[in-house]
Amino acid sequence: MQTQNTRVENWVDLLQVLEKGYGVNMCYNFENNVFPNSVALPLPNSMTLPPESANWQGIPGVNILKHLHKEPFLDATHYTNFKIIVNPRAVYRPTVHGLLDSEKDCCWIDRNIARMYHIR
Numbered sequence: 279m280q281t282q283n284t285r286v287e288n289w290v291d292l293l294q295v296l297e298k299g300y301g302v303n304m305c306y307n308f309e310n311n312v313f314p315n316s317v318a319l320p321l322p323n324s325m326t327l328p329p330e331s332a333n334w335q336g337i338p339g340v341n342i343l344k345h346l347h348k349e350p351f352l353d354a355t356h357y358t359n360f361k362i363i364v365n366p367r368a369v370y371r372p373t374v375h376g377l378l379d380s381e382k383d384c385c386w387i388d389r390n391i392a393r394m395y396h397i398r
Contacts, residue, residue, distance in 0.1 A: 295391070296387065296391075296392075299391075300385050300387070301385075302365075303367075303368040303381055304368075304382050304383070304384065305363075305364045305368075305369070305382070305383070305385070306362060306363045306385060306387050307360050307362055307376075307384050307385065307386045308360060308361045308363070308387050308392060308393055309360060309387075309389050309393045309394065310359050310360050310361050310394050310396055311349075311393055311394065311395050311396065312349040312359075312396045313395065313396070314349060315340045360376075360394075361396070362376065362377070362384065364377065368382065
């Protein structure tokens with residue numbers, strides 16, 4: 279994960295950066311970047327995937343490196359298609375589309391600070 283001035287390596291470090299920049303017990307909204315796993319584009323000629331390690335054989339899941347096609351980002355759905363991080367103790371009424379009631383407001387996190395990636 280990359281922030282504007284600091285590289286963070288895990289969710290705990292990112293949360294500390296968000297709390298320092300936006301406040302504690304906030305709802306943090308993130309742009310949702312979707313990569314469908316039904317579309318696999320060929321790599322550019324200048325790139326190659328590393329050979330799959332024997333350690334990964336038999337591990338369920340999707341090799342995200344094979345999925346380079348990102349669904350277009352539509353202005354019309356920007357504020358309805360997002361992911362959130364919340365402190366569950368600060369939320370009173372959540373829904374699948376956000377929060378209906380919480381201690382503090384939600385804030386949008388700049389895509390240059392952090393963003394979510396969703397493979398489906």
